[in-house]
Amino acid sequence: AQSVAQPEDQVNVAEGNPLTVKCTYSVSGNPYLFWYVQYPNRGLQFLLKYITGDNLVKGSYGFEAEFNKSQTSFHLKKPSALVSDSALYFCAVMITGGGNKLTFGTGTQLKVEL
Amino acid sequence: DGGITQSPKYLFRKEGQNVTLSCEQNLNHDAMYWYRQDPGQGLRLIYYSQIVNDFQKGDIAEGYSVSREKKESFPLTVTSAQKNPTAFYLCASGSRQGRGYTFGSGTRLTVV
Numbered sequence: 001a002q003s004v005a006q007p008e009d010q011v012n013v014a015e016g017n018p019l020t021v022k023c024t025y026s027v028s029g030n031p032y033l034f035w036y037v038q039y040p041n042r043g044l045q046f047l048l049k050y051i052t053g054d055n056l057v058k059g060s061y062g063f064e065a066e067f068n069k070s071q072t073s074f075h076l077k078k079p080s081a082l083v084s085d086s087a088l089y090f091c092a093v094m095i096t097g098g099g100n101k102l103t104f105g106t107g108t109q110l111k112v113e114l
Numbered sequence: 115d116g117g118i119t120q121s122p123k124y125l126f127r128k129e130g131q132n133v134t135l136s137c138e139q140n141l142n143h144d145a146m147y148w149y150r151q152d153p154g155q156g157l158r159l160i161y162y163s164q165i166v167n168d169f170q171k172g173d174i175a176e177g178y179s180v181s182r183e184k185k186e187s188f189p190l191t192v193t194s195a196q197k198n199p200t201a202f203y204l205c206a207s208g209s210r211q212g213r214g215y216t217f218g219s220g221t222r223l224t225v226v
Binding site for chain 2: 009032034036041042043044045046049090092094099100101102103104105106107
């Protein structure tokens with residue numbers, strides 16, 4: 001069975017500082033990895049994905065993520081945080097076949113303060 | 115514009131009632147999914163459908179039912195058998211493997 005862990009319920013960072021939101025995964029096989037963002041009372045918006053190729057993936061709004069196979073991690077990063085980045089972030093994993101189901105982590109609340 | 119529409123945005127249900135949540139997409143996606151979101155638990159898969167007239171149970175299907183009579187539509191019924199239905203429900207659709215999902219804006223269901 002596939003699973004995703006987001007070890008931090010909340011991450012606080014000052015505006016202008018770099019941010020990291022952690023994600024580790026467990027799958028048998030090659031994973032497809034995703035990050036989504038959710039604003040209050042809204043659906044999830046796609047940020048970026050890793051399918052294959054370069055381990056550093058660049059996405060929307062200046063976010064990027066690094067796939068690390070040996071550590072089974074896919075941490076989300078941004079060099080300089082904005083207050084508007086404050087939201088709930090979800091990491092997700094998909095494996096080949098089986099209905100293309102996405103399995104989500106429990107989410108990390110990012111709070112960016114002035 | 116292509117997208118996925120959920121309605122209503124807010125729904126109130128009395129104890130013992132069945133309610134149906136609507137999900138419609140015009141993205142021509144084959145697959146559709148229903149997730150339930152509770153604080154601190156992330157998203158949990160209720161049902162999914164890869165093609166018309168076929169659907170499979172997800173991780174928490176008990177107390178829910180779905181249908182997929184048209185490619186564009188995947189309604190979810192929350193039955194009286196669901197003991198704790200108060201939650202935020204998200205519908206999603208997807209095309210080819212690896213492309214991820216497009217999500218609707220959600221329906222917040224509250225039992226009164």
